[in-house]
Amino acid sequence: MEYRPQEIESRWQKYWEEQGMYSTQEKPGQPKFYVLDMFPYPSGAGLHVGHPLGYIASDIMARYYRHKGFCVLHPMGFDSFGLPAEQYAIQTGRHPSETTRENIERFIRQLKLLGMSYDWDRMVITSDPSYYRWTQWLFIQLFNHWYDRRAQKARPISDLVEIFSRQGNQGYHEQLLTGNVEGLEPIFSASDWTGFSEKTRANILMHYRLAYQSFAYVNWCEALGTVLANDEVKDGVSERGGYPVERRLMRQWFLRITEYADRLHKDLDDVDWSDSMKEMQRHWIGKSEGLLLRFPIQNGPHQEIEVFTTRPDTVFGVTFLTLAPENELWRRITPASHRQNVEEYCASVLHKSERERQADVRHVSGVFTGAYARHPFSGENIPVWVSEYVLGGYGTGAVMGVPAHDSRDFRFARHFNLPVLQVVVPPGQTTGRDLSEAYEEKSGYLVQSGFINGLSVAEAMEAVIQEAEAKGIGRRQVNYRLRDANFSRQRYWGEPFPVVYDSQGIAHTLPPAELPLELPPMEDFRPTGKPESPLAKLKDWVHPAPGITRETDTMPGFAGSSWYFFRYMDPHNPHAFASREALDYWQQVDLYIGGTEHAVGHLLYARFFTKFLYDLGLVPCHEPFRKLLNQGMIQGRSNFVFRLKGENTYVSKNLAPQYDTVRLNVDIRCVKDDILDVEAFRRSVPDAAHAHFILEGDRYVCDWEIEKMSKSKLNVVNPDDVVAQYSADTLRMYEMFLGPIDQSKPWSTSGIEGVFRFLRRVAALTDLVDFQKAAPEDAELRILHKTIKTVTKDLENFSFNTCVSHLMIGQNGFSDLKSIHPDTLAQYVVLLSPFAPHLAEEIWHFLGCEGSVTQASWPLYKEEFTKEASIIYPVSFNGKTRFTLEVAADTQPSELETKALNDPRAQRWLEGRQPKKVIVVPGRIVNIVM
Numbered sequence: 047m048e049y050r051p052q053e054i055e056s057r058w059q060k061y062w063e064e065q066g067m068y069s070t071q072e073k074p075g076q077p078k079f080y081v082l083d084m085f086p087y088p089s090g091a092g093l094h095v096g097h098p099l100g101y102i103a104s105d106i107m108a109r110y111y112r113h114k115g116f117c118v119l120h121p122m123g124f125d126s127f128g129l130p131a132e133q134y135a136i137q138t139g140r141h142p143s144e145t146t147r148e149n150i151e152r153f154i155r156q157l158k159l160l161g162m163s164y165d166w167d168r169m170v171i172t173s174d175p176s177y178y179r180w181t182q183w184l185f186i187q188l189f190n191h192w193y194d195r196r197a198q199k200a201r202p203i204s205d206l207v208e209i210f211s212r213q214g215n216q217g218y219h220e221q222l223l224t225g226n227v228e229g230l231e232p233i234f235s236a237s238d239w240t241g242f243s244e245k246t247r248a249n250i251l252m253h254y255r256l257a258y259q260s261f262a263y264v265n266w267c268e269a270l271g272t273v274l275a276n277d278e279v280k281d282g283v284s285e286r287g288g289y290p291v292e293r294r295l296m297r298q299w300f301l302r303i304t305e306y307a308d309r310l311h312k313d314l315d316d317v318d319w320s321d322s323m324k325e326m327q328r329h330w331i332g333k334s335e336g337l338l339l340r341f342p343i344q345n346g347p348h349q350e351i352e353v354f355t356t357r358p359d360t361v362f363g364v365t366f367l368t369l370a371p372e373n374e375l376w377r378r379i380t381p382a383s384h385r386q387n388v389e390e391y392c393a394s395v396l397h398k399s400e401r402e403r404q405a406d407v408r409h410v411s412g413v414f415t416g417a418y419a420r421h422p423f424s425g426e427n428i429p430v431w432v433s434e435y436v437l438g439g440y441g442t443g444a445v446m447g448v449p450a451h452d453s454r455d456f457r458f459a460r461h462f463n464l465p466v467l468q469v470v471v472p473p474g475q476t477t478g479r480d481l482s483e484a485y486e487e488k489s490g491y492l493v494q495s496g497f498i499n500g501l502s503v504a505e506a507m508e509a510v511i512q513e514a515e516a517k518g519i520g521r522r523q524v525n526y527r528l529r530d531a532n533f534s535r536q537r538y539w540g541e542p543f544p545v546v547y548d549s550q551g552i553a554h555t556l557p558p559a560e561l562p563l564e565l566p567p568m569e570d571f572r573p574t575g576k577p578e579s580p581l582a583k584l585k586d587w588v589h590p591a592p593g594i595t596r597e598t599d600t601m602p603g604f605a606g607s608s609w610y611f612f613r614y615m616d617p618h619n620p621h622a623f624a625s626r627e628a629l630d631y632w633q634q635v636d637l638y639i640g641g642t643e644h645a646v647g648h649l650l651y652a653r654f655f656t657k658f659l660y661d662l663g664l665v666p667c668h669e670p671f672r673k674l675l676n677q678g679m680i681q682g683r684s685n686f687v688f689r690l691k692g693e694n695t696y697v698s699k700n701l702a703p704q705y706d707t708v709r710l711n712v713d714i715r716c717v718k719d720d721i722l723d724v725e726a727f728r729r730s731v732p733d734a735a736h737a738h739f740i741l742e743g744d745r746y747v748c749d750w751e752i753e754k755m756s757k758s759k760l761n762v763v764n765p766d767d768v769v770a771q772y773s774a775d776t777l778r779m780y781e782m783f784l785g786p787i788d789q790s791k792p793w794s795t796s797g798i799e800g801v802f803r804f805l806r807r808v809a810a811l812t813d814l815v816d817f818q819k820a821a822p823e824d825a826e827l828r829i830l831h832k833t834i835k836t837v838t839k840d841l842e843n844f845s846f847n848t849c850v851s852h853l854m855i856g857q858n859g860f861s862d863l864k865s866i867h868p869d870t871l872a873q874y875v876v877l878l879s880p881f882a883p884h885l886a887e888e889i890w891h892f893l894g895c896e897g898s899v900t901q902a903s904w905p906l907y908k909e910e911f912t913k914e915a916s917i918i919y920p921v922s923f924n925g926k927t928r929f930t931l932e933v934a935a936d937t938q939p940s941e942l943e944t945k946a947l948n949d950p951r952a953q954r955w956l957e958g959r960q961p962k963k964v965i966v967v968p969g970r971i972v973n974i975v976m
Contacts, residue, residue, distance in 0.1 A: 047892060049809035051773030055884040059161060067900055068163045070119050072631045079111040079118050080632050082614070084640025084648070085125040085607045088149035090134060093156045095763040095777070095793055096680035096755045100639045102778050103677060103787055103846060105162050107637055109880035110841050112163075113904035119632055120163055121614040123170035124150050127178075128603035129272065129286065132539035136572055142539045146173060156765060160774045161883050163900070168617045172606030173539075177613065179562035180623040181606050182544040185533075186555040188257035188658065189545075193305035200661040206254055210239040248552045256302045256658065257533065259553060263372045263396060263438060264532060266294040271573020271580070272537040273298065275602075275647075282398060293372075293396035296577055298534040299543065299599065303654045307331055307526040309668075310653055319674040320788075323645055330646045332527020337511050339520035341367060341419035341446070343379050344427060351375065351419055351430065354441040354525050357451065357488075358514070359506035362495035363469035365459065366447040367419055368412065368431045371395050372438025376415055379430065384416030388432055395434040403434050410435075410461040422519045423496060433458060441525055449484065456484040469495045470503060531651065533602060538571035538580040540600030549593040565600075608651040611635050611670055612659075629665055638671040641679070649674075675844055678790040679754070680781065682761030685717040686710060686749040687727075694733060697740040699747040712748060713760045719796065722746040752792045763793055775882035776802045782846035782881060801850075805885055808857050808878065812892055814866045822867035824911070829859035830870050831911035837877050838907070846881075853878055868893045873905040921946050922973045923955040931972070939966040946972045 062068065072078075083104050086097075108120035126146045135142040150171065157164065170177050191200040209215075214235040239247070252258045265274040269289035278284060279291050303310075311331045314324045336356035343349040351367055369376050371392040380388050391413040395403075412433035419428045435454050436445050449459035450468040459466050468478030472490045492498045497513065498506040514520030542563045544556040556563060566587050571580045581598040582588060588596050609623070615632045616624035649671070656670040686709050688702040689695065697705050716726040724746055728734050739746055755761055768777045780801040785791040822830075833856035840849045856874060860866055872893050879886035879899045890899035914935045919942065920927040929951045933942060943964045946952060955974070965973040 047809045047812040047889070049806045049885070051775065051805075051884070052770075054888045055161065055769075055774050058884050058887045059158060061887075062163075062898070062900070063158075065898070067898060068120070068165050069167055070117070070121075070165045072628065073117045074631065076117045077115070078632060079108075079116040079637070080635050081108045081111070081118065081120050081637045082611055082635045082639070083122065084638070084644055085123065085610055086153065087128065087130070087603075088124045088126055088146060088153045089130065090145065090149050091757060091762075092149075092152045093765055094755055095765050095768060095781070096682075098157075098160055098765060098777070099680055099781050099787070100641070100677040101157065101162060102160070102781050103675070103844070104637070104639045105164075105778075106782070106841070106846060106880040107844075108163055109883065109900065110904070112900060113876060113879070113902060115903065119168075119614065120165060121168040121170075121617075122157065122162070122164040122166070123168075123610060123614070124153065124172070125603065125607045125610070126150065126171050126173040127540045127601075127606060129270065129535075129537060129539075132537055132571065133270065133286065135539070141567075141569075142571075143173065159766065159769055160778065163883070168614050170610055170613050170617050172541075172610070173565075175562040175564050176620075177610075178541045178606060180613065181541050181601065181609070182556075182561050182563060183558055183623065184609060184655065184659075185257055185601070185605075186544055186558065187662065188301060189255055189553075189555050191256050191658070191662070192251075192254035193256060193302065195305070198309070200256060200658055203251060203255060206251070210234075210236070210250075212236055214239055245550050245552060252553075256305070257299060258302060259297060259299055261295055261297050262300070262532070263293045264296050264298060265291050266296065266577060267291045268573070268575065270537075271575070272535050273532065275532065293398065294577065298532055299597075301531040301533050301654070303531050303650070304526060304528055306654050306657050307333070307528045308524070309657055310528075310650060311526075313653075313657075313669055317669050317674065318672060320676065323642070323674060323676065326645045327649065330528065330650065333524065334526070335522075335524050337514055337520050338442070338523040339422060339446070339514055341422060341428065343430075344418040344420055349375070349379055351444050352442045353444050353446045354523060355446055357448065357507070358510035359492060359495075359498065359501075359503050360448040360451045360469055361423060361446070361510055362492075362498070363448040363450050363467045364421060364428060364446045365449060365465040365467055366429050366431055368433045368436045368445050368447055368458070369415070370436040370438040370443040371432055371434060373432075373436075373443035375444070376430075376432050379417040380415040381417065384414065388413050388415055391432060398434065403437065410457050412458060412462065414462075422514070422517075429464075431458075431462075440527060440529070450478070450481055451484055451486055453484045453486065456481070467494065469493060528650075531604075531654075533605070534599040535602050536573075536577060536579045536599055538565075538568060538600065540602065541565070541605055542581070542600055543597040545597040546590075547595045547597070553597075604648060604651050607648060608655045609659075611638075611652070612665065634667040634669060635671045637673045637675060639675045639677060642676045645676070675787065677787050678785075680784065681752050681790055681792045682755030682759060682763070683714070683792050683794060684751050684753050684759050684761040685712050685714050685720065685722075686751070687712045687722065687746075688749070693738075694736065695738040695740065696734070696746070698742040698745070699749045700742055701740055702749075709749065711758075711760045714763070717748050720748050720750055722748050755793070763795075768798070772798060772802045773805065773884070775805055775885050779805070779850055779881050783850040785847055787844055787846055804854055804857065805882060807861060808875075808882075809885060809889070811857065811860055811866060811871055811874075812889060814860065814863060815868050815871055815893065816865040817868055819865060819867045822870045823863075826860065826863055826866055826870045827908075827911045828915075829856055829863075830873055830905075831907040832856070833874065833877060834905050834907035835912050838904070841880075850881065853881070872902075875899060876902045876905055917969055919946075919970075919972050921949070921952070922971060924976055925973060928952075928955055939968060942966055942972060946974065 081104050083101055108118050112118045131142040131146050134145055172178060190203050192203050192206050194201045216233060265279050267274050267284045267289050270284055274284055274291060282291060283289055284291055311328060311333050314327055334356045336354055337358040338352060338354050341351045376388055412431045415430045415432060417430045419430055421428055447455045449455040449466040451470055466481060468481055469492055470485060470490045471478060471493055478493055488503050490503055492501050492506045498509050501509060511522050542565055544561060544563050545553050547553055566584055568580060574580060574582060579598040579600055588598060612624050616628035619625055652670050656665060657668050659665040660668040688697050688707040688709055690697060691706050691708055697707060713730050716723050716730055724739055753759060765777060776798060780798045783801055833852055836852040837849050872895055875886040875889045876899060886899045916932050917935050918930050918932045921929050921931050931946055931949060933945060943966055962975045
């Protein structure tokens with residue numbers, strides 16, 4: 047058979063689509079396998095060859111499990127809301143719905159070109175109203191629930207209202223309510239609750255709702271017209287566009303993910319993820335145990351500073367307290383003499399993102415408030431400062447400065463000439479010293495520390511916590527680094543909130559029957575220049591009835607991508623986000639594949655949404671993804687040319703050191719094996735049309751470098767071009783052959799030729815098929831069953847690159863035979879099918895097999911054919927190999943020893959002597975020691 051990939055691939059792609067080959071129907075009683083790619087964003091650039099790496103891996107596993115008799119769910123959709131689409135629309139003047147639709151169509155065409163076995167009937171798109179109707183419904187559920195820490199689950203807000211009506215918040219305030227509510231004391235009775243106004247009750251309940259509103263400092267980018275997440279800000283500017291970002295206090299919607307922090311941390315034990323991925327999640331959640339301690343303000347009207355510390359043993363080393371600039375407490379305790387300085391300082395640092403403030407450990411800044419607090423144990427006066435190194439969103443927004451035992455506190459104290467008091471000393475040391483750096487070890491003994499003097503660090507920690515609780519000045523507490531998720535965006539292209547405000551400003555969610563609240567069409571969706579969404583321009587939409595105002599913020603990109611995996615289970619259900627029958631059948635994603643860039647944010651939000659729905663009894667599993675596989679990155683191989691400064695002259699690489707040059711990226715389409723196609727370069731670069739080239743002999747040699755594949759580096763390889771030149775099967779196999787799936791590796795056009803030649807040789811195996819052959823011979827069965835065994839084992843371990851190697855070894859073995867039984871080749875092409883489905887289908891039909899190869903059963907190997915008939919042993923004398931000996935595989939060690947010693951070739955080394963001993967390692971070596 048001649049290998050004609052373009053003809054073969056178009057024919058079988060059409061066949062699979064017409065036959066609905068990958069349409070999925072639940073089959074009760076049949077095992078299921080749900081394999082999913084991380085939700086792609088349909089960018090305007092389309093796919094480059096790095097993108098399909100994970101998609102090909104998931105497709106291989108989907109095909110493998112179909113062969114294994116599983117009911118396989120392998121869907122695809124698009125995370126299509128978000129800032130990039132909106133910014134592109136603003137730049138081009140085209141509506142984001144139009145450009146998003148075009149981008150999705152491009153992605154679908156490219157994925158189909160690669161022969162992906164997706165069930166396109168189940169496609170979901172987050173910007174489709176039929177989908178975001180259920181995102182809005184989920185928000186309503188979050189708004190209407192609170193987290194009962196006693197029961198460790200979400201409960202309806204109506205239950206909390208009933209509790210307040212019956213007993214007030216007594217018994218619940220300690221765990222759930224922090225701070226005063228509109229000047230009221232934290233504890234209120236049932237009669238107080240009954241007497242509160244509707245507005246006051248709504249404000250109190252907002253402290254409990256899992257979707258709630260609050261004022262918070264956020265990253266506001268005026269040029270983009272929206273709030274940005276911390277990871278979207280770098281060096282004080284937006285990652286997209288490089289626009290200035292300032293910290294601004296704004297009213298925002300939040301999701302109370304922090305209530306699930308302990309479960310998110312603990313339940314990582316229940317999933318099959320890599321240790322490194324689990325550690326990234328644990329670090330982001332940031333669980334820490336310690337003491338919440340109160341420092342009363344001197345001469346303050348019942349004011350106190352609460353600090354959380356994981357080192358209560360160092361409490362007697364506190365020489366200052368520091369508040370975050372966002373902590374409003376400084377406004378209440380700063381005397382008039384210091385107020386201007388503090389206000390100016392806070393205004394100057396709040397433009398920085400929290401990530402920048404955490405990362406900038408060298409720069410020290412702060413301002414003294416003029417206020418003092420009283421040490422809760424020693425009674426000494428402690429100065430209160432404000433500094434940017436303290437973050438408002440972590441802990442209480444205040445820290446106790448222990449400079450002798452914390453490096454950031456140490457730098458702060460040295461900068462402002464504050465006392466450094468060592469209270470923990472290493473074993474063998476009895477007094478504190480003048481430290482040159484902080485002693486942060488958690489080993490040693492306490493000195494200068496009152497009632498804990500002489501105790502070990504561990505003993506002192508426990509003693510301080512117990513004493514604080516006994517005196518009523520503090521309590522044992524678990525804290526988390528995790529923050530509540532900001533859920534508001536001041537932009538157009540996102541899910542509208544199903545929220546309206548009445549004349550009192552009280553938020554109400556829409557009745558589910560009124561969903562979806564569709565995003566209204568807008569011609570002018572540019573930012574207003576104010577901290578509000580462009581939707582605010584639509585006055586009739588904002589005010590649908592007298593006294594009613596719609597929420598104009600929209601939801602963030604992660605709103606729709608935090609639960610999409612459930613919608614795939616039942617994508618066309620108009621009555622629920624998914625039926626109970628579908629949810630009970632598919633349960634959770636069995637294999638989730640995607641890049642590590644989503645290791646924290648997306649996975650945490652998806653796990654949070656799942657746990658919430660589990661609490662409501664709506665889903666059967668409390669974790670969404672059982673097995674997680676993170677693919678590495680396919681890097682680009684960039685090429686460079688050298689241009690003489692100030693001249694239109696390009697000099698070849700090895701001659702460049704002789705000149706004053708500028709190194710420039712060159713489009714890799716103009717380069718082959720690092721040799722520049724000068725004429726192609728002239729055509730692609732306008733300035734080079736009349737350029738002069740200084741060559742090495744008759745060629746221009748380019749420099750090269752491995753780096754990220756991107757348009758700006760001119761090193762993007764379009765998969766469409768690879769498919770056109772070689773084939774989709776070649777691209778699929780080559781990407782798997784490049785190396786382990788979880789490692790990054792460079793793209794090389796030279797390596798792909800070998801895979802293409804392999805597929806041609808596989809096609810040529812059809813010429814060896816003997817349809818008259820009565821039965822397969824042992825030689826072909828040994829090749830076949832060894833291949834079945836190794837490919838199956840490596841597929842189960844996601845070792846795709848070695849699977850390709852084993853398939854190549856099998857092909858080489860078959861090619862050495864005079865003929866092949868058709869059944870032998872049929873089983874081999876089933877092994878090939880997950881990797882090269884088009885060619886496998888072509889050969890399957892050539893052999894006259896029934897149905898499609900995609901529906902064939904996975905072959906089972908027979909152990910007797912996987913054993914070697916003979917083994918070649920190296921025979922060594924004193925550790926040096928002198929000759930080899932081929933014997934039957936079942937030869938016993940004693941017989942092997944005799945054969946080696948009696949071999950004529952051994953006589954030269956024996957020299958008539960008896961060896962001291964003979965070492966036989968079965969299957970490996972014979973070593974004769976003289």
